[in-house]
Amino acid sequence: xxxFLNAVAWAVVIAxxxxxxxxxxxxxNLFGGRIDLPLVVALSLALVSRPSAGALAGFWSGLVLxxxxxxxxxxxxxxxxxxxxxxxxxxxxxxxxRSGALLVALGSLIAGMILVILAPPPALGVALRDTILSxxxxxxxxxxxxxxxxxxxxxxxx
Amino acid sequence: xxxxxxxxxxxLDPVSRLIQTPLKPVIVGLDGLGDQSATFxxxxxxxxxxxxxxxxxxxxxxxxxxxxxxxxxxxxRIRDLRGTMNLPGLGKQKIFADIIAYVxxxxxxxLSAGEAQGVQPNLPVVTVNGLLAVVSTVSKNTCxxxxxxxxxxxxxxxxxxxxxxxxxxKGQTSQRLVMDVFDDxxxxxxxxxxxxxxxxxxxxxxxxxxxxxxxxxxxxDFGVRRVxxxxxxxxxxTKEVVILK
Numbered sequence: 001x002x003x004f005l006n007a008v009a010w011a012v013v014i015a016x017x018x019x020x021x022x023x024x025x026x027x028x029n030l031f032g033g034r035i036d037l038p039l040v041v042a043l044s045l046a047l048v049s050r051p052s053a054g055a056l057a058g059f060w061s062g063l064v065l066x067x068x069x070x071x072x073x074x075x076x077x078x079x080x081x082x083x084x085x086x087x088x089x090x091x092x093x094x095x096x097x098r099s100g101a102l103l104v105a106l107g108s109l110i111a112g113m114i115l116v117i118l119a120p121p122p123a124l125g126v127a128l129r130d131t132i133l134s135x136x137x138x139x140x141x142x143x144x145x146x147x148x149x150x151x152x153x154x155x156x157x158x
Numbered sequence: 159x160x161x162x163x164x165x166x167x168x169x170l171d172p173v174s175r176l177i178q179t180p181l182k183p184v185i186v187g188l189d190g191l192g193d194q195s196a197t198f199x200x201x202x203x204x205x206x207x208x209x210x211x212x213x214x215x216x217x218x219x220x221x222x223x224x225x226x227x228x229x230x231x232x233x234x235r236i237r238d239l240r241g242t243m244n245l246p247g248l249g250k251q252k253i254f255a256d257i258i259a260y261v262x263x264x265x266x267x268x269l270s271a272g273e274a275q276g277v278q279p280n281l282p283v284v285t286v287n288g289l290l291a292v293v294s295t296v297s298k299n300t301c302x303x304x305x306x307x308x309x310x311x312x313x314x315x316x317x318x319x320x321x322x323x324x325x326x327x328k329g330q331t332s333q334r335l336v337m338d339v340f341d342d343x344x345x346x347x348x349x350x351x352x353x354x355x356x357x358x359x360x361x362x363x364x365x366x367x368x369x370x371x372x373x374x375x376x377x378x379d380f381g382v383r384r385v386x387x388x389x390x391x392x393x394x395x396t397k398e399v400v401i402l403k
Contacts, residue, residue: 015181016184020188023188024195067176067180068177068181070174072176073171074161092344
């Protein structure tokens, strides 16, 4: 029951992150790159969960963000499912906050690349550059977010 | 596929609608915040460009103001010059000159014409507004003229009206002339009447405007009517003058 409530709570957090993304962060564009807050939250969550849970977090973030931004749901959901699964598979190494931020950046890069493959943009070079920049920004933003998620979800030693 | 079909039908797919509906209030609330935030960030991002643009606009405004001031001054000068050129000679020869110095303490001006141009003492110095001064001393290329507002200068004046009233006009202050006339019965001098030169002089012709009557005062002790006149030509109104010879 507790784990179900936890899952619902995190689903709400990811949904709110999507709201912030489409209203505030979507307008903040630095050299073409953007912070992707729902992805950062989902991947941070995945890094302290099982791969299936990570994939589910990625799927939910993709689904909500796609629905709110009017994008193709399949592309968003699929790219993030794979990135979430990857991050979840890294959880066995129990990354600390710095390596966690690096893995979130890597997961963002994977999600971005898959999205580029699924929906090829007209200017590929620009899209790749923006994807790399966004991954870097996500890595930076992930430092406090992953540290917080890790603190909240780390198993307590008794 | 479901989404594509809904899009083709011009509507939102059920999944997107299901997700958007509960989150709509949150998005509306954040959107207002986003507008303010976007304005703030665009201000920060464009601050340097805005500052440069602002400075450029200020410079342009200053240049336009300078130009307008200069144009106004030039226009005024052209108007004065035209007026001076078209001054009636009243049967006399016109010698054009500029006021090149002013000594307020002595009520005196220096003009840029002298003996070489044919200037002599006691000649009238006239502007587009009227009689300004009388030449007092002359050197080779300049001359000194005493302003009409000086108490040392007396000029024959004629108050215009149904019955013109003659008298001697002399300076009282820098803004006022005074003329005493015999207080005959039936003498009527109305404020606003023009005062011109009488022409009862070897040098000053008749009809040059001196000023306008502002008020009159009956001096019972001396049996005269004292007429106060606002001089029509005053120093500072123009730089160009004509000496009538």
